Amino acid sequence: MFKFILKRLGIAIPTLLILIVFSFTLMHSAPGGPFTSERPLPPQVLANIEAKYGLDQPFYKQVTNYIVGIVTKGDFGPSFKYKDRTVNDIIAQGFPVTLKYGIWSFIIAVSVGISLGTVAAIKHNSITDYFAVGFSIGAQVLPNFVMAPILVIIFTLWLGWLPGGGWNGGQWQYLIMPVIALSTSYMASIARIMRSSMLEVLNSNYIRTAKAKGLSNRQIIFKHALKPALLPVITYLGPAFVGMITGSVVIDMYFSTGGIGQMFVNSALNRDYSVIMGITILIGVLTIAFNLVVDILYAWIDPKIRY
Amino acid sequence: MKSFTKILTAALIGTTFLVAPVLAAKVPAGTNLAADQTFTYRVLDEHSSVDPQIVEDVSGSEIVRDIFEGLLNQDALGNLIPGVATSWEASNGNLTYTFKLRKEAKWSNGDPVTANDFVYAWQRLADPETASAYAWYMEIMSLENAKEIIAGEKEPSELGVSAPDDYTLVVNLTAPLPYFAAMTTHASTFPSPQKVIEEFGAEWTKPGNIVSNGAYVLTEHVPNERSVRERNPMYWNDAETVITKVTALVINDEDAALIRYLAGELDRTEVPAGQYPRLKKENPNEAISFPRLCSYYYSFNVSDSGPEAFKDERVRQALSYALDRNVVTEQVLKGGQFPAYTFTPGTTANFTVPDVPIGQMTQAERDAKAKDLMEAAGYNKDNPLKFELLYNTSEEHKKVATVAAQMWKQKLGVEATLANQEWKVFLEVRGKQDFDLARGGWCGDYNEASTFLDLMTTPSGYNDGKYSNAELDKLMTDAKTAADPSANYTRVEEIMAEEMPIIPVYHYTGVYMMNESIIGSWPVKNVEQNWYSRDLYKVEK
Numbered sequence: 001m002f003k004f005i006l007k008r009l010g011i012a013i014p015t016l017l018i019l020i021v022f023s024f025t026l027m028h029s030a031p032g033g034p035f036t037s038e039r040p041l042p043p044q045v046l047a048n049i050e051a052k053y054g055l056d057q058p059f060y061k062q063v064t065n066y067i068v069g070i071v072t073k074g075d076f077g078p079s080f081k082y083k084d085r086t087v088n089d090i091i092a093q094g095f096p097v098t099l100k101y102g103i104w105s106f107i108i109a110v111s112v113g114i115s116l117g118t119v120a121a122i123k124h125n126s127i128t129d130y131f132a133v134g135f136s137i138g139a140q141v142l143p144n145f146v147m148a149p150i151l152v153i154i155f156t157l158w159l160g161w162l163p164g165g166g167w168n169g170g171q172w173q174y175l176i177m178p179v180i181a182l183s184t185s186y187m188a189s190i191a192r193i194m195r196s197s198m199l200e201v202l203n204s205n206y207i208r209t210a211k212a213k214g215l216s217n218r219q220i221i222f223k224h225a226l227k228p229a230l231l232p233v234i235t236y237l238g239p240a241f242v243g244m245i246t247g248s249v250v251i252d253m254y255f256s257t258g259g260i261g262q263m264f265v266n267s268a269l270n271r272d273y274s275v276i277m278g279i280t281i282l283i284g285v286l287t288i289a290f291n292l293v294v295d296i297l298y299a300w301i302d303p304k305i306r307y
Numbered sequence: 308m309k310s311f312t313k314i315l316t317a318a319l320i321g322t323t324f325l326v327a328p329v330l331a332a333k334v335p336a337g338t339n340l341a342a343d344q345t346f347t348y349r350v351l352d353e354h355s356s357v358d359p360q361i362v363e364d365v366s367g368s369e370i371v372r373d374i375f376e377g378l379l380n381q382d383a384l385g386n387l388i389p390g391v392a393t394s395w396e397a398s399n400g401n402l403t404y405t406f407k408l409r410k411e412a413k414w415s416n417g418d419p420v421t422a423n424d425f426v427y428a429w430q431r432l433a434d435p436e437t438a439s440a441y442a443w444y445m446e447i448m449s450l451e452n453a454k455e456i457i458a459g460e461k462e463p464s465e466l467g468v469s470a471p472d473d474y475t476l477v478v479n480l481t482a483p484l485p486y487f488a489a490m491t492t493h494a495s496t497f498p499s500p501q502k503v504i505e506e507f508g509a510e511w512t513k514p515g516n517i518v519s520n521g522a523y524v525l526t527e528h529v530p531n532e533r534s535v536r537e538r539n540p541m542y543w544n545d546a547e548t549v550i551t552k553v554t555a556l557v558i559n560d561e562d563a564a565l566i567r568y569l570a571g572e573l574d575r576t577e578v579p580a581g582q583y584p585r586l587k588k589e590n591p592n593e594a595i596s597f598p599r600l601c602s603y604y605y606s607f608n609v610s611d612s613g614p615e616a617f618k619d620e621r622v623r624q625a626l627s628y629a630l631d632r633n634v635v636t637e638q639v640l641k642g643g644q645f646p647a648y649t650f651t652p653g654t655t656a657n658f659t660v661p662d663v664p665i666g667q668m669t670q671a672e673r674d675a676k677a678k679d680l681m682e683a684a685g686y687n688k689d690n691p692l693k694f695e696l697l698y699n700t701s702e703e704h705k706k707v708a709t710v711a712a713q714m715w716k717q718k719l720g721v722e723a724t725l726a727n728q729e730w731k732v733f734l735e736v737r738g739k740q741d742f743d744l745a746r747g748g749w750c751g752d753y754n755e756a757s758t759f760l761d762l763m764t765t766p767s768g769y770n771d772g773k774y775s776n777a778e779l780d781k782l783m784t785d786a787k788t789a790a791d792p793s794a795n796y797t798r799v800e801e802i803m804a805e806e807m808p809i810i811p812v813y814h815y816t817g818v819y820m821m822n823e824s825i826i827g828s829w830p831v832k833n834v835e836q837n838w839y840s841r842d843l844y845k846v847e848k
Contacts, residue, residue: 271731
């Protein structure tokens with residue numbers, strides 16, 4: 001197991017390097033640069049700015065300087081657009097925001113999704129099952145860019161219970177609508193996966209044996225069925241977790257939370273090279289890390305899997 | 308951002324000596340001020356910086372104008388009024404300007420604001436080390452040695468600005484600019500605190516570190532979420548300032564912003580296109596629309612890379628004539644925008660809209676003429692004109708383009724295909740003349756017709772369609788030294804109405820929802836929309 005983890009970490013480094021070089025190249029090949037503007041800058045002024053940000057150097061040198069800066073100093077450079085801020089600043093400010101609403105969304109999506117899926121499977125073809133399936137489909141077809149405005153109209157404009165957006169340090173009032181809007185579709189997916197996987201497990205031979213032994217339903221579900229039924233859900237949860245904690249453009253844009261989901265998209269539109277790279281690397285690292293966590297969880301849940 | 312690319316505000320501020328009364332929030336006697344004097348407004352995007360020498364966007368400049376104060380300010384009508392300088396004088400045939408500074412001006416840490424703070428700031432702006440996108444502003448201001456300093460050929464200390472004593476600032480120019488004083492209302496010329504910048508480096512603009520000399524200080528900044536500025540008790544005119552706290556909230560989505568406005572979270576937000584009539588009906592005292600110094604137009608690519616058809620003036624005219632501006636302003640945008648038949652908006656100071664033929668006709672007459680012109684140019688239903696209309700991705704531009712293409716199709720049988728591109732790609736493509744007909748929008752850098760008409764000159768870097776007319780070029784060159792250039796501008800607009808290098812579509816308006824308690828103090832008549840929170844106040848409803 002230990003060897004497996006080491007090996008995976010060993011692969012992670014070249015993976016990240018490829019990610020950096022690939023993103024860097026793609027980014028620079030996009031038309032327009034960080035200093036392209038409606039009112040083109042005089043050449044001398046542009047040259048001074050490009051010199052300051054190292055854009056006057058040959059491409060390979062920019063890439064190597066960038067990687068060296070990260071490895072030796074942990075420095076992702078200054079933002080090209082928000083000139084009072086470094087990329088480290090921007091991520092340090094925006095990531096905790098998405099982390100907070102992402103983790104809450106994750107907790108709610110997982111707990112409600114798994115419970116709903118399990119209950120639906122146990123009460124297969126009952127009213128409860130139909131409700132659960134109906135809810136999952138409904139939640140899946142209602143994208144968050146539709147749900148967010150609906151929530152705001154109801155809770156802010158009509159009822160006046162919750163602020164229509166903003167973050168304010170992440171007080172609970174500001175957290176509720178982003179979490180609902182973000183978690184619902186994940187919740188629906190988890191419930192669907194859980195339901196079908198649980199149905200399959202409940203129909204398997206060893207469960208029949210357990211029933212024949214005279215075990216109570218509770219024991220069958222919690223001791224024997226739940227763990228194997230979770231396997232497909234866990235495969236889904238790794239990327240889903242990264243997706244949630246690195247934020248959603250829609251949530252950030254609509255609720256003006258100041259999270260990194262929105263910064264990521266804006267930085268691409270602004271050609272804010274250093275911010276694009278910083279967030280790409282962050283998401284890359286998290287994806288690699290949580291895929292590893294999922295693999296480890298696999299081994300723990302399924303004794304057949306050995307590394 | 309207000310810049311002064313090629314300036315001629317001479318007509319406006321030809322004064323060589325001026326002492327105006329000190330003005331802050333002019334609260335009329337008997338006004339019942341509201342208990343709550345906070346102002347919260349929506350900004351579309353995070354500001355680029357609050358460093359006066361670095362800032363380059365509108366929302367950043369709004370903050371800088373509040374937390375710093377330059378030599379001169381603008382009043383609610385856009386006139387020049389004293390800021391840190393109490394008086395100014397031009398001498399040596401407008402080649403030397405001397406500003407007298409007020410002795411009571413202080414930084415927020417209690418230090419006096421001196422002429423050296425301006426010298427430092429201006430040198431810093433030109434210094435290649437600072438790498439300011441607005442370094443060229445010093446060049447446009449014609450400061451001695453600015454060009455050489457930006458090019459790295461001279462030291463910043465050689466810039467033509469000096470402080471013979473703490474309260475006198477002397478500026479030496481290389482060209483006699485009669486309107487130089489007006490240029491000092493621009494944020495990039497505001498003073499900056501040398502000690503603080505040297506102590507904190509790039510971190511100096513963070514709340515807690517920042518020291519400023521305006522009516523407010525920056526107290527909180529959460530990037531992409533909010534920035535808060537509160538009263539600076541050290542400000543020399545703090546006693547006459549009313550608004551206590553100003554909050555800018557970053558809200559990307561204009562519909563979300565509108566809902567938050569309606570829920571009472573904001574005092575000001577932009578009205579999304581098409582929603583003004585409804586909002587005006589529901590909230591007649593809060594929905595406002597006022598003229599801006601901006602024009603929306605389509606540029607014909609008349610360069611070698613452009614379509615052959617557009618080199619024919621009749622085709623350009625026909626397309627312009629057939630575009631019914633009233634449909635665009637009244638049925639698409641609905642925000643009080645003005646149909647445009649000239650490039651320069653009618654609200655521009657000292658500019659009278661000339662009686663160009665297209666402006667005088669009815670739409671039926673224009674349509675008939677357009678058909679004739681198109682026929683004469685050899686295009687008809689069997690041999691339709693085909694081209695691509697390019698715009699940057701946006702719902703609003705799409706609506707306007709769709710309507711335009713539809714009109715051309717119906718009236719002239721023209722087949723215009725629509726193409727949209729993301730902003731930066733669009734700028735690059737348009738800048739390389741890789742288009743047929745492209746959308747353009749231009750806001751005046753200063754309140755004078757040349758800020759628009761200079762775009763049409765041959766050497767202009769903003770002349771996207773590469774239109775060139777020797778007579779027009781000469782008229783614009785002459786205008787810079789003319790005592791009264793308005794005749795030149797009239798003639799330029801006439802040439803443009805004749806040769807139609809662009810299709811002026813409409814002149815923008817500022818369309819806002821604004822808390823009715825603050826609306827009375829908003830400078831709606833300042834077409835440049837340079838507003839200062841220290842001039843605002845809320846009245847009891």
